[in-house]
Amino acid sequence: MTMKNILQSIALAATLFGFVHTSSQAADAPQKQVTLTDVAGHEVTVNVPVKYMILGEGRFLPSIGILDTEDPVRWIAGMMGEFKKLDPATYAQYQEKFPAIDDIPLIGSSGEESFNLEKAISLHPDVAVFGLTGGHGPSARNQQILDTLAAANIPVVAIDFRQDPLVNTPKSVRLLGTLMGKEQQAENFLAFYADGLAKVHEKLAQVKDRPTVFMESRVGLDQTCCEAMGNQMMGRFIDWAGGTNIFGEIIPGTHGTVTIEQLLVSQPDYYIATAIGSANVDNNGNRIILGAMANPDQAAASLRHTTGRVGMEELSAINNDHLYSIWHHFYNTPMNVAAVQQMAKWFHPDLFADLDPQATLQTYFDRFQPVALNGTYWTSTTAGDATQ
Numbered sequence: 386m387t388m389k390n391i392l393q394s395i396a397l398a399a400t401l402f403g404f405v406h407t408s409s410q411a412a413d414a415p416q417k418q419v420t421l422t423d424v425a426g427h428e429v430t431v432n433v434p435v436k437y438m439i440l441g442e443g444r445f446l447p448s449i450g451i452l453d454t455e456d457p458v459r460w461i462a463g464m465m466g467e468f469k470k471l472d473p474a475t476y477a478q479y480q481e482k483f484p485a486i487d488d489i490p491l492i493g494s495s496g497e498e499s500f501n502l503e504k505a506i507s508l509h510p511d512v513a514v515f516g517l518t519g520g521h522g523p524s525a526r527n528q529q530i531l532d533t534l535a536a537a538n539i540p541v542v543a544i545d546f547r548q549d550p551l552v553n554t555p556k557s558v559r560l561l562g563t564l565m566g567k568e569q570q571a572e573n574f575l576a577f578y579a580d581g582l583a584k585v586h587e588k589l590a591q592v593k594d595r596p597t598v599f600m601e602s603r604v605g606l607d608q609t610c611c612e613a614m615g616n617q618m619m620g621r622f623i624d625w626a627g628g629t630n631i632f633g634e635i636i637p638g639t640h641g642t643v644t645i646e647q648l649l650v651s652q653p654d655y656y657i658a659t660a661i662g663s664a665n666v667d668n669n670g671n672r673i674i675l676g677a678m679a680n681p682d683q684a685a686a687s688l689r690h691t692t693g694r695v696g697m698e699e700l701s702a703i704n705n706d707h708l709y710s711i712w713h714h715f716y717n718t719p720m721n722v723a724a725v726q727q728m729a730k731w732f733h734p735d736l737f738a739d740l741d742p743q744a745t746l747q748t749y750f751d752r753f754q755p756v757a758l759n760g761t762y763w764t765s766t767t768a769g770d771a772t773q
Contacts, residue, residue, distance in 0.1 A: 414566055423560060424517050424553050425525045425543035431512050434566030437461070439492055439505050441515035441522035443468030444717050446479065446486075447754065448546070451558065451574050451719060452567040454755040458483040460565065462508040467495035467521040472714050474663045474677035478756045495521045502530060506537045512564055517545035517553070546717050548617050551625055554578065554719050574719070574753050581722035581745050582625070585729045588736055589627045596654035596732050598628040599702070603713060604658040604691050605672030610645040619659060619716045619724070626728035627736075628655065645696040655732060656702040659713035662687055664760070675712040677760040684710070684764035692766070707731075712762045720749055720762075727763050 416432045423429055440446065443464040450457040458479070469476040479486050490508060493499040500523040505513065513534055515525040523530050525543030534541055542564065544557035555575050562571025600614040600623060614620035615636035623630040631653045632643055662672030664679040674687040688710045692703055702708060709731055715724040726742035742763075750758035 419563065421542060421560060421563060423525070423543040424545045424556050427525070427541075427543065429540045429542050431540045431542065431564065433564055435460075435511035435564050437508070437510050438564065439508060439510040439513045440464035441500075441513065441525075442717070443476075444472060444521075444714065445514060445516075445544070447475065447718055447720075448544075448558070448561060449565075450479075450755045451753045452562055452565050452570045454753065456483060457755060458486050458489065461489050462510040463490040463492045463505060465493045465495065465500070465522040466491040470495055471521065471661070472663070472676065474665045474679070474760070475714070477665055478677050478759065482756050493522065497523050497527065500530070502533060506534065506539065510539055513539055513541045514561070514564070515541055515543055516547060517543050518548050546719065546721070549621065550618070550716065550721050551582065551621060551725070554721065558719060577748065577752070578719060578722050581726060584740060585626060585725055585737070589729070589733075592627055592733065592736070595627055595629045597631040597651070598623045598655045598657060598732070599631050599648060599651070599653040600657045600659065602659050603661050604710070605670055606661060608671065608694075610694060610696065611643055611648060613643045614659075619711070619713075619721075622715075622721065622725050622728055625725050626732055628728070628732045649696055649699055652701050654702060654705075655707045655709070656700060657728070657731075658688065658691060658708075658710040659716075660684075660687070660710050660764075661713045673710045673764075675710060675760070675762055675764060676714065679761040681761050681764065684761045685766055688764055689766045706765070708766055710764050715762070720746070723749060723762070 414434050416434065418430060418432050420428055420430045438460055439462050443466060446457055446461065446464065446468060449460055453460065490504065492501050492505040515523050517525055525531070525541060531541050542560055544560055545553035546557060555578065558571050558575055562568045600620060602612040602614050613632045613636055614630065616630055620630050631651050658673055660673035660675035662669035662674035663676060664674055664683065669687065671691060673691060675684050692708065697703060711724055711727065715721050723742050723746040726740055726745055730737040730740050730742060746762060747758055
């Protein structure tokens with residue numbers, strides 16, 4: 386039996402013998418069949434509003450929360466397990482508000498290779514929501530997975546906050562809005578989102594002097610320097626915020642490695658570290674602590690700690706107090722509008738003196754999240770500047 390036949394057999398068996406949902410969803414609404422074009426360019430036919438979905442990344446859950454601030458967990462039949470593993474502080478916020486999050490079946494841990502196709506099918510979701518690229522879950526570009534899910538009558542809709550986030554965020558939120566029957570909520574958010582980006586874009590229209598920026602990704606994950614962002618993921622934020630990614634043209638894809646020698650020769654005007662440390666973890670090692678539950682002093686201290694690495698004292702950006710850090714998980718959420726604003730304020734402080742990214746972040750949580758803003762999402766090496 387070929388691998389294709391095996392996968393089709395799994396799909397058929399799961400369809401015939403999988404469990405039936407018993408948890409209560411929102412009041413049943415009349416469904417209609419629609420054909421969507423997802424961010425991968427695939428035409429997908431779905432009955433909407435859906436009742437249950439599986440998430441190809443657990444960290445898509447806060448994006449579901451944009452459209453249902455009352456109880457986003459109720460939509461989820463299953464999800465990948467990287468949310469709790471990679472962003473434990475945000476997960477804990479959701480866990481406190483929605484204890485049922487711990488009852489969501491996991492369809493893998495982290496990474497496409499861990500995705501349990503048989504388990505996913507057995508959950509009988511109305512739709513699977515996958516990322517455009519693999520990231521930490523199954524990819525909408527894996528035709529074998531798509532074919533097997535199709536054989537089980539499970540459509541797959543691709544969204545993207547990762548590869549080309551500022552272009553695909555509006556498309557992705559609208560797709561989720563259609564799937565959930567929350568089109569108006571999606572448009573309300575996107576009006577806020579577009580306004581937040583316009584406050585940056587309009588002022589940058591006449592700017593010709595763009596500083597060079599180095600963004601070191603996932604600081605502290607490895608002790609050597611340096612994992613650098615290319616012109617995708619958060620590297621894309623640099624250009625939108627009025628800077629020039631100093632290694633953007635030489636790094637294909639999302640990220641790559643540069644040496645400390647390359648960095649010292651290049652001498653970027655600004656250095657930004659992405660933070661993967663978590664405030665509710667006992668041992669962060671050399672990781673920078675930002676995100677939910679992080680306080681400003683803790684964040685600034687963890688950033689200062691990173692400057693002791695070999696060669697860092699020779700960087701002019703650090704000596705000129707152009708050293709900053711930003712929450713790494715901005716790359717995977719519509720919260721990215723606040724990150725772009727903050728970076729623009731760093732790169733062009735006079736031009737954006739009246740811009741208030743913290744207020745944007747506060748509004749995001751107040752209007753579009755089921756949990757409150759409780760944390761620090763960017764910092765400098767001076768604690769008093771941590772939220773400025």
